[in-house]
Amino acid sequence: MDISEIIKYLSDSKEIIGAGLFAITFVVYAENGLFFAFFLPGDYLLFLTGVFVGTGFLKYAIGTVLLYLFVAAVLGSLTGFLxxxxxxxNLENKKDTWYFKQKHLDSTRDFFxxxxxQALxxxxxxxxxxxxxxxxAGISRMNYPKYLFYNVVGGAVWVGSLVGGGYYFGVEFPWIINYVHYVIFFFLAITTFTVVKGYLNFRNK
Structure with a gap:
């Protein structure tokens, strides 16, 4: 399996969910703080995980899923901070590669x-x-207790809203499992719009 196939596999939320909770947890951890993992699915992975738990495809208690993914999100961001x-x-002076783009760091600095x-x-x-x-946040040496507070709050809101929302839809509308690809397209559309808008704003400034 070459690198492009590995990336394709890791980017496929259905493949990740099918691999189980530990695979989902690892992806959430990596995507929240490892700079070379920015391409991994985030929002729609959480939402679909909730859907799959709600419909019974994933045989885990929703409380267990929420706890695992919350901890993964917090620890992932803490890893990135450290x-x-x-x-x-070293990262600020790093040249662009296939796994790192300086423009992502620049757009994040602009967002901060x-x-x-509260950007956290x-x-x-x-x-x-x-x-x-x-x-x-780590580069700017943000106060650690302050960072930890926003990290925990942000992780709880992000995981709770997306996994919880997906779980609700899975329980109340189980037929949504047949339209997973539309859910992915919806989140990808939002993602694309956000990234393009952010890039245009940054370029104009």
Whole structure:
């Protein structure tokens, strides 16, 4: 299996969910703080996980799923923060590669300047920025207790709303399992719009 096939597999939320809770947990952890994992699914992975639990496809209690993914989101962001704090200068000077784009770091910095510390909560719902925000917080040496507070609150809101929302739809509308691809397209459309809008705003500035 070459690198492109690995990336394709890791980017497929249905494949990840089918692999079980530990695979989902690892992806959530990686996507929330490892700069080379920015391409992994985030929002729609959480939502579909909730749907699959609600419909019984995933045989886990919803409380267990919420706890695992909340911890993964918090620890992932904490990893990114610590990486930024101790190795951030190397990342800022790093040239673009297939797994790292300087523009993602620049757009995240712009987002921080606009929203301040609350960006750590808002950015949970924004692809790419969600991955780089903890790293940038570490680079800027944000006060640790302050960062931890926003990290925990952001993780709880992000996981709770998306997994909880997906679970509700799975329980109340079990037929949604037959339209998973439309759910993915919906989230991808939002993601694309957000990224393009953010890039255009950054370029104009």
């Amino acid at each position: 990486f930024g704090r101790f190795f951030g200068s 300047e606009k929203h301040g510390s 909560i808002i950015c949970r719902f924004l692809p790419y920025i969600r991955t780089f925000a903890p790293i940038l």
